[in-house]
Amino acid sequence: MKKILIVILIATAVSVLFLLKFKDEETTKVFKQDELSKIGYNIDEINLINSTLDQSSINIILEHQYINNLKDILDNPDFKKENLDSYLELMNNTDLNVQEIIYIINNDYYVTGITYNDKVVEIIKNKYCIKDYLKRYVNYYNKNTDLDINKVISNVNANLDYEYYTNTSSVDLSKGNLVLVNKYYKLDKNYVPDDLVTIESKYGNTRQMKKEAYEAFKIMFEAAKKDGLHFYIASPYRSYSYQQTLYNNYVKSDGKKNADTYSARPGYSEHQTGLAVDLMATGTTTLNEFGGTKEYEWLIKNAHKYGFILRYPKDKEDITGYIYEPWHYRYLGVDIATKVYESGLTYDEYYAYYIR
């Protein structure tokens, strides 16, 4: 008898608890319905919300204004519950379509402080867009609205949204032959390449350059010779202090502003890597003549096959930060030199997108 009483008591308690809970849920649902309809959702939308979303997602919806195509978001195959808050924020603040918004959020292109519009979408969809740079692209575009998006992206990738010699960082030496040295990437004062070799006099200036680049140069030299052409190394590796002297002399004779267009400041010269050479053609007396020689014609067609690229091309002055230098070649190895050549990009841009 006592046992039966206990069982009845427990059963009653469970039922009461269950009823209380059920009642509570009903109240909540009604409460949320009121809230949702207060924002502007109609009964169909509320039913959709209640059937698709859990309580925490519904609370997120309640934190935003009414969205007339909420259904399109919830029905989208790429919809992710955890991104709901961000979807709604962009829906409320832009004219972008649902597909674009879902793409932006799902792929982490959402950066606070950017006003999203068609231009931002165009930037994101560009082949050379680097996700981390999105805010910089947008800021740069806002200051240069006459530029097309391709140009905006290539300029920012080459750091041109910063003044030359500002926002500089150390050269990433772990990249080996693929290091980038320019007006934003600096070599240490004490950096000396570890495998410099002395150049034989038949190849030009008997100073030094990096062994791998030198071996490649020799093969290129012989190939050109077979075609009846002859160029030689006028300037190979330069130490930090050598570059310092060179630059200071140019500043003295030509002024800092001019010197900066053709001479690197110490630490910012590719020549310090031992991977760059200035070439001259036999029979000429200055670097400036090189662009008019058959040797140059041959090199712009063939240098990449031996691992070298023309580093400061014509019409890319604004990207490289240097005047057109038909005489300056940079060793990258055949694979990457060929890819850079075929891409039509400067190495500054190529590095940002593919190497960095």
Ligand SMILES: [Zn+2]
């Ligand atoms: Zn040079």
